[in-house]
Amino acid sequence: GAVVSQHPSRVICKSGTSVKIECRSLDFQATTMFWYRQFPKQSLMLMATSNEGSKATYEQGVEKDKFLINHASLTLSTLTVTSAHPEDSSFYICSARGGQGANYGYTFGSGTRLTVV
Amino acid sequence: GENVEQHPSTLSVQEGDSAVIKCTYSDSASNYFPWYKQELGKRPQLIIDIRSNVGEKKDQRIAVTLNKTAKHFSLHITETQPEDSAVYFCAATSGTYKYIFGTGTRLKVLA
Numbered sequence: 001g002a003v004v005s006q007h008p009s010r011v012i013c014k015s016g017t018s019v020k021i022e023c024r025s026l027d028f029q030a031t032t033m034f035w036y037r038q039f040p041k042q043s044l045m046l047m048a049t050s051n052e053g054s055k056a057t058y059e060q061g062v063e064k065d066k067f068l069i070n071h072a073s074l075t076l077s078t079l080t081v082t083s084a085h086p087e088d089s090s091f092y093i094c095s096a097r098g099g100q101g102a103n104y105g106y107t108f109g110s111g112t113r114l115t116v117v
Numbered sequence: 118g119e120n121v122e123q124h125p126s127t128l129s130v131q132e133g134d135s136a137v138i139k140c141t142y143s144d145s146a147s148n149y150f151p152w153y154k155q156e157l158g159k160r161p162q163l164i165i166d167i168r169s170n171v172g173e174k175k176d177q178r179i180a181v182t183l184n185k186t187a188k189h190f191s192l193h194i195t196e197t198q199p200e201d202s203a204v205y206f207c208a209a210t211s212g213t214y215k216y217i218f219g220t221g222t223r224l225k226v227l228a
Contacts, residue, residue, distance in 0.1 A: 032214065043206060044161070044218045093160060097214050106151070106216065108160040 002028050004096050006109030013084055013116055021079045021112045023094035030096035033077035034106075035069060038091040050077055084116040119144040121209050123219030130197050131227050138222045140207035141189040147209040150190045151216070152181060155204045164205075165192070197226045 003026040013019050023033060032051050036044040048064075050056040050071035058064045068080040077096075081088055093111040120143040130136045142150075148169035153161035167174045167181045167190065174181050178197075183190040194201055207219040 034215070041221075041223075043220045046215065046217070049215060091158075095216075106163070108162075110160050111158070113158070 002026075002096075002107040004030070004094060004107045004109040006094055006112060008112055009110060010113045011115070013114070015085055015116055016083055018080055018082045019084055019114060021081075021092055021094075021114075023077050023079075023096070023109045025075045025096045025107070028096075028107075029074040030077070030107075031074060032097040033071055034095045034097070035067075035077075035079050036093045036095065038093060038111075040091075044093065047079075081114065084114070086116045089114055089116045119147060119209055119211070119217040121207060121217050121219045123207055123222060125222060126220065127223045127225070129225045129227060132197060132199060134197055136192075136194045136197055136201070136224055136226075138192045138205055138207070138224070139189060140191070140209075140219045141187075142209040142217075143188065144209070144211060145188065146211040149210050150181070150183060151208050151210075152179075152192050153206045153208065153218075155206060155221075161206060194224075197224075199226050199228050202226045 005024045007022050035047045037047050038044045046059050047062045048056045048058045048069050050069045052071050052074050056069035071077040091111050091113050094109040095106045123140045151166035152164050154164045155161040165179050165181050167183050178195045180193040202225050205222045208216040210216045
């Protein structure tokens, strides 16, 4: 089946530093990648949608200069949290469209738990 | 844009009983409605989905119903088991493929 590999699974960083999260589609081409953020005991909130080779589309309230998304190839998308602050601590998860056989099938990455200290 | 509401936020049932989770959506253009199960710290897993041209779909102990007129859809789990305990999310999407998730339901199955 379709697999999306997400790394790292956990990261702790200091305030003010940047963290990069990678998502790779291992056996299919992900033309569209969605990035979600999930705070404890809350739902998945869509942050941005990225299409290979073009600029990401950010949801209202998400700072594009803080959450840099790069989708340079059909198998790799990255999210960089710049100048991280404790309030950015969250579970970040990517999802790629395609690979499940259904027209709308999503394949989720395993998530990254970011802790900013 | 689309807005998805989900109820209840928590649900406790005795093992063997049924559980029902309901979602409503606002965008009449939405045409695909998946349900996900998420265990603590793990990725959401698709458990069942339904398209707008179908009113009901069943897969063993899990079923989903859709009422397009009322814009609501429900997840039904019968003969619940302790391993069904998790957080369940509904979602809705249209041709943009952008999923809007409900707020989640924490299901506890009591042995």
